[in-house]
Amino acid sequence: MKSENRIWTVRDVLEWTVNYLAEKGLPFPRQDVEYLLSYVLKTTRLKLYMLLDRPMSRSELNLFKQLVKRRVKREPLQYITGVAYLWKYEFLVDRGVFIxxxxxxTLIEVAGKNLKGKEAFIADVGTGTGCILLSLLKDNPKLRGVGTDISKKAAELFLKNRARLRLTDRAFIAVSDCLSCFPEEPMFDAVVSNPPYVKSDEIPKLQDEISLYEPREALDGGRDGLSFIRRLVREAPAYVKEGGFVAIEVGEGQAEAVKFLMKQAGLQKIEIHRDLSHIERVVVGWKL
Ligand SMILES: C[S@@+](CC[C@H](N)C(=O)[O-])C[C@H]1O[C@@H](n2cnc3c(N)ncnc32)[C@H](O)[C@@H]1O
Structure with a gap:
């Protein structure tokens, strides 16, 4: 995008940049450009198409160029725009915290159905942005809960998301290794978690957006991907009340192994739930 004196409309910029990103090998260039332009113009992707003939100001163009440079280096869109959408809600995200x-x-849906209408206290281990816990609490006004995360940065982001979703009185955060900050007694009606579950040697093979930018401790599940899950399944039941459950998101092909681990840990009525791509994604075990 050169020629200092030329007037660039939104349409010109959109078309030029879609081609540019395609040349650079980005897989979804139009989607990227739509999100970045919407961010710069403070509008939505839908409304962007009503602004196509609007000329872009010099400062808008400068900001847009900076963002495109970051995207070309494969920085995830969500880190560039600072937000991600999950379930019905918008969450702030930042480098250093899992998107x-x-x-x-699937985990939010399954846990939400089990907790519907109940007055319950839940824990979300490895809460990150807080997206699971805060979605569950937002949907169900009788729930209270606490997220734990080893990452201080995640905890800071959790607090911002909690405030934005007005859940300050019901959602809490602990910087903690797994559940170790709590006394080992049955205090939760449910423990939910989307833990790190990628095999260590698969991380460098993931797309650059993940392997170069996302925090390793959010991904790394050790040699077989199950290190953290093994520990969580062993430790969690002691913190769950009778009649409560443990629900864990797992990676493709891990569900049967996690079901076995839950049985070993004394959990019962173990269920496996598939995601929208029909992949076995969530394993639930009950403490009866
Ligand atoms: C896959 S991310 C999930 C984040 C968030 N719950 C979500 O679903 O988007 C895993 C999270 O576990 C956290 N984590 C890793 N090791 C941990 C540990 N030993 N104790 C607590 N949290 C941990 C990471 O910091 C990261 O936020």
């Missing part, structure tokens, strides 16, 4: 993924909606 919420669509597949996690």
């Amino acid at each position: 919420p993924r669509r597949e996690t909606e």
Whole structure:
């Protein structure tokens, strides 16, 4: 995008940049450009198409160029725009904290159904932005809960998301290794978690957006991907009340192994739930 004196309309910029990003090998260039332009013009992707003939100001163009440079280096869109959408809600995200993924909606849906209408206290282990816990609490006004995360940065973001969703009186955060900050007694009606579950040697093979930018401790599940889950399944039941449950998001092909681990840990009525892509995604075990 050169020629200092030329007037660039939104349409010109859109078309030029879609081609540019395609040349750079970005897989979804139009989607990227629509999000980045909407961000710069403080509008939505839908409304962007009503602004096509609007000339862009010099400062808008400068900001847009900076964002495109970051995207070309494969920085995830959500880190560039600072937000991610999950379930029915918008969450602030930032470098150093895991970006919420669509597949996690299966855990929110399954846990939400089990908790519907109940007055319950729940824990979300490895809460990150808080997307699971805050969605559950927002949907069900009788729930209270606490998120734990080893990452201080995640805890800071959790607090911002909690305030934006007006859940300050019901949602809490602890910077903690797994559940170790709590006394080991049955205090929760449910423990939910989307833990790190990628095999260590698969991380460098993931797309650059993940391997270069997302925090390793949010991804790394050790040699077989199950290190953290093994520990969580072993430890969580002691914190769950009778009649409560443990619900864990798992990676593709891990569900049967996690079901076995839950049985070993004394959990019962174990269920496996599939996500929208029909992948076995969530394992639930009950303490009866
Ligand atoms: C896959 S991310 C999930 C984040 C968020 N719950 C979500 O679904 O978007 C896993 C999270 O676990 C946290 N984590 C990793 N090891 C942990 C540990 N030992 N104790 C607590 N949290 C941990 C990471 O910091 C990260 O936020």
